[in-house]
Amino acid sequence: MPLKLKTKDKHIKKLAEIVNGPKSILYLKEDLLAYDCDGFTIHRHMPKAVVFPKNTEEVAAIVKYCASHNLPFLARGAGTGLSGGAIPINEEVIISLVRMKRLVHVDLENRRAVVEPGFVNLKLTNSISEKGYYYAPDPSSQYCCTIGGNVAENAGGAHCLKYGVTTNHILGLEVVLPNGEIIEISSDGIPDAPGYDLLGLLTGSEGTLGIVTKITVRILKNPEAKQTVLAYFDKVSDGSYAVSDIISAGIVPAALEMMDKIAIEGVEAASFPVGHPKDIAALLLIEVDGIEAGIDEQIKEILEVCKKRNVREVKVAQNEQERARWWANRKTGFGAMGAISPDYLVQDGVIPRSKLPEVLERINQVSEEVGLRIANIFHAGDGNLHPLVLFDSRKPGETEKALKAGTACLKACADVGGSITGEHGVGIEKMEEMRFVFNEEEIQAQTAIREVFNPKNLLNAGKIFPSPGRCVEIKKEMKATSVKSEEKLLEFS
Amino acid sequence: MPLKLKTKDKHIKKLAEIVNGPKSILYLKEDLLAYDCDGFTIHRHMPKAVVFPKNTEEVAAIVKYCASHNLPFLARGAGTGLSGGAIPINEEVIISLVRMKRLVHVDLENRRAVVEPGFVNLKLTNSISEKGYYYAPDPSSQYCCTIGGNVAENAGGAHCLKYGVTTNHILGLEVVLPNGEIIEISSDGIPDAPGYDLLGLLTGSEGTLGIVTKITVRILKNPEAKQTVLAYFDKVSDGSYAVSDIISAGIVPAALEMMDKIAIEGVEAASFPVGHPKDIAALLLIEVDGIEAGIDEQIKEILEVCKKRNVREVKVAQNEQERARWWANRKTGFGAMGAISPDYLVQDGVIPRSKLPEVLERINQVSEEVGLRIANIFHAGDGNLHPLVLFDSRKPGETEKALKAGTACLKACADVGGSITGEHGVGIEKMEEMRFVFNEEEIQAQTAIREVFNPKNLLNAGKIFPSPGRCVEIKKEMKATSVKSEEKLLEFS
Structure with a gap:
């Protein structure tokens, strides 16, 4: 029995057959709108269709169909990615995997x-x-x-x-x-x-x-025991040195997070304030876990390090509720910036831990140069920075300034031997910035691998690696679009 | 000034120039003999030459020369590899990296x-x-x-x-x-x-x-503290269950090694005997490390597990000397088999930890089927087995039987969802066995990657992946050659 579809597009009809019916495919413009971007919202583009396979065989059949008809395609999960990996820049058929959730x-x-x-x-x-x-x-x-x-x-x-x-x-x-x-x-x-x-x-x-x-x-x-420490510093550099000192002491905390003054202003204005002092320069959230017997010793050492680095106040969570409150506050993270700025751009650079003070200072300079505030909320223990450039896309030129600041922050990371992404990926956001860390041969070695898997370049093409024409074009479009923090998912890091 | 070389081979002359002189190249048959195999001695083949570059630029120049003259080449370190990765099966120019040792x-x-x-x-x-x-x-x-x-x-x-x-x-x-x-x-x-x-x-x-x-x-x-436990079991299965129980208890030991009766016979006959009882079925050597405060607790739990699993005797090393003696005994490992057998063949399979008793039993059967003793000395904690097939290459047919037994052991590992190598690599030894774990598409996906890097297939060709003709040919040669354990390096695992 032929399926009832509101389209004459033969590809969409065929794809609908593969996934067994009209409830497993979207193809009308109003339905597709939700799929024009992922967590990276600066660039938007409409897919050709979105199909919802239920099993591997359907995925394979969709892919075979697309491959044999030269239809670009890509896979998508929850769409929370932060670098645009699931954005259909080539009018792709999106293969949504949300129904394969067993x-x-x-x-x-x-x-x-x-x-x-x-x-x-x-x-x-x-x-x-x-x-x-x-x-x-x-x-x-x-x-x-x-x-x-x-x-x-x-x-x-x-x-x-x-x-x-x-x-x-x-x-x-x-x-x-x-x-x-x-x-x-x-x-x-x-x-x-x-x-x-x-x-x-x-x-x-x-x-x-x-x-x-x-x-x-x-x-x-599950670790037998967990302890969590919150430490307030009057100087960012003291907090940074404490991070290095903890690792040097041979402790590997389960987590070692840092927030600076502006970030604290943001998380305190959002859904889970914990009453951090507003006048501190930085806080560290440190968690250790492992077997019960060893934890107290580690906590003692962490407290000593903090004191040596002139901590203003340092405390250990007294119970699971307090611990959970501190983490909820930290995890509002990026979304919380919406409480203090109409828009924000998150970056994701990585540096050797010992360069923390130097790079945070450079980010400060970038902020002054472009005239935009930059908050820092990040995984300090492994040197994974997340500068959050705060801006207002309604003001002419601010989006461009924010993008410029983001790139400058990544350059600062690359310049000290670091890199341009720690966990968010490259996607369409940082293709040009790949050149900060790879030369032409190194990029070629990687694109050659892509060609092995993907000789027709139909799967998620034009991502990760800079290919001059395409890349510049996307960047141009990006600058012409605005980013609304309200439109972003509240929660990701 | 032209170099004085005892050859008219233009390639060797040119390579000698690249590495600046006759002291950085070997090309006479008597000199090349030491390079006809690595730690895997069943198959031997002579290289064309061995060059000793001093820096990256010389390596690059050698490679460029070989590539432009279609000379096969490969790199070699200390030659302790156990699967034949550094054996020149295509009369390669060996690029020895031992002088680049800064x-x-x-x-x-x-x-x-x-x-x-x-x-x-x-x-x-x-x-x-x-x-x-x-x-x-x-x-x-x-x-x-x-x-x-x-x-x-x-x-x-x-x-x-x-x-x-x-x-x-x-x-x-x-x-x-x-x-x-x-x-x-x-x-x-x-x-x-x-x-x-x-x-x-x-x-x-x-x-x-x-x-x-x-x-x-x-x-x-360095970990703050270390403790080492030695446990003797009357049944292999009890030892195996103790391994699973320790991991299930949430302990991640730094090391968790097992030896069976034949292996113990070997290490006790070699250079570092510690006086293990000869009549036990298996021993476990367990080490935990970390911060001082947590160690005792873990040791206590390990001792309890062992008792629950009917350990005959269990003891904690009383000092660093005792600990070092136990480890020296364990690390004589493979080489020690030379003390109880003229030849041995080491295999390197991996299995899910929970399958230990089942697979050790199967290895036992294999031993009976082929009529050769098989010792087991291995990393039990991560299920990385090392069956050592003991044989005498002077007896007609025993080498073939040993190879057959080795393959059967790997098959047993693959059959329970395991794999054919845990740390020794595939080399030329296990190309055919790759089919136990990969189908044709999966092998193709990998050889396609090799072609990207290595389109002329001059670098270490004919290794890892089964390519029917070549592979059978090598296997045939392997069976016709003998293995002498005395010729092997004494020490590797």
Whole structure:
């Protein structure tokens, strides 16, 4: 029986057949509007259609159809990505994986779980926490982002200092290649799996090499104990040195977060204020976890470091409620900036820890040069900065200034031997900035790999790597568009 | 001035010029004999020449020369590899990196060091241990193997259970590509570096994608405290269950090693006997490290687990001397088999921890089927088995039987969802066995990547991936050659 569709487009009809019916495809302009951007909202572009496959075979069939008809396509999870990885810049068919959201299997004995890509990050921990286990990578968007998206972006999070980012927790993948073939890559916890490390290559490839349809992840035993410290500093440099000192003392905290004065102003004006003093220059939120017996010793040492670095006030969370309140306050993070600025642009640079004072000072200069306030709220322990450039897109020229400031912050990171992304990916946002860290040969080596997987360049084309014409064009469009912080998802980091 | 060489071969003359003189090249048959195999001695083949470059530029010049004259070439470190990765099966020019052995830079503050590829693994720890730091990956050959070779093979070691294998400690690489171009790939400790994970792809690619000429590694702070436990079991299954129980208890030991009865017979007959009872079925060597305060608690729990699993005797090392003696005994490992058998073949399979009892039982069956003893000495904590097939190559047919037994052991691992190598690599040894874990598409996806880097297939060709003709031919030769354990290096794992 032919499907009833409000279109004569033969491709859309065929795609609707593949996913078994009109309820699994969107193609009308009003329906597609919600898919013109992801968490990176400066650039918007409409897809051709959005299809919702229910299983791997449907994904493979869609991909085969697109490949044989030269239709560009890309995969999308919850759309919380921050660098534009899921934005359809080539009028792609979006393959939404949100209906593939099963928790397929949990194997506590061997510490692993199998999920479909649309399974929400936090749900995994919620499903196994009663039995004493959890999934470690915790991007701030974890209550809504999908594990498939986490794999694409190699997502990080506050607790990745000790436990590593997504790639350190992926044990196997089922992948639909851009020609529609299905392959399985599995390390299954093998320390050094045979052959090339395709698992590592696919993870963090930002949806440009294949579409992940099943994921085996490592799960961890809940730590026996946790303690959380909050420390207020009058000087940013003292806070920065405390970060280095803690690591030098041989402590690897589960999390080691920093916020500066403007960031604190933001989070205190948002949904979860905790009453941080308004006149401090920086705060550190430090969490240690592990076996009960060792924790007190570590906390003692952390308190000593803070005192040595002239901390104004330092306290240990007295109970789980207090700890949760501190974290909720931190995790409002980027969204909270909406409370103190009409718009903001988040950047994601990385530097060697020892360069923190120097780079924070340089970000300060950038702020003065462009005449925009820049808040800093970030994973200090692994030197992963998140400068938040505050601006007002209604004022002529401010969007351009903000973009300029963002690029200048990344340059500052690259100049001290750091890099242009720590966890948000490159997407369409930082293609030009790739040149800060890679030369032409190094970029070529990578695009050659993309061509192996993706010879027709139909899957998520024009992302990550600078290809002069395309890149400039997108950047131009970006500058002409405005960013509204209200339009962004409230919560991501 | 033309160089004085005992050859008229124009390629050798030209290569000698590149490395500045006759002392940096070997080309006479008697000199080349030492380079006809690595730690995998079943197959031997002579190289065309061995060149000893002193720096990256010389490596690049050699590679460019080979590439433009279609001369096959490969890189070699200390030659301790166990799967034949450095064996010149195509009469390669061997680029020996042993003269590039500088410790270039140590940055304690940011916890990293830069070394040349010929720098010996253990020397790094020795260079920084007084300041309280060490380099974690510890293959048993660490006193002589090079970090460049470790990168090629993604080497593991006894302490990789807690700290991860080589790939988890590599922060940056300088690489000469097969066309002679030099690229730098650096994560510099960045949790999620931009672009594709070339660092991960190169690490463990067994010298088939490029030649590493500089390596930035992560260094770690020495743990505050260490405790080591030795436990004797009357049943292998009790020992196996104890392994699972320890991990289930939420403890991540720094090392969790197992030896069975035959292995114990071997190590007790070798250089460092410690007096293990001869009649036990298995022993566990368990080490925990971390901050002082937590260690006793963990040891207590480990002792309880062992008792619950009917341990015959369990003891904690009373001092550093005792601990060192236990480790020396364990690390004689493979070499020790020479004391109880004329020849041995080591295999390197991986299984989910929970399958230990089942697979050890299957290995037992294999032993009975082929009529050869098989010792087991392995990293139990991460399920990385090392069956050692004992045989006598002088007896007709025993080499073939040993190879058959090795393959059967790997099949047993693959059949329970495991894999065919945990840390030794595939090399020329396990190309056919790759089919146990990869189908044709999955192998194709990998060989396509090799072609991107290596379109002329001159660099270390014919390794890792099964290519029917070639592979069968090598296997045939392997069966016709014998293996002498005395010829092997005494020490590797």
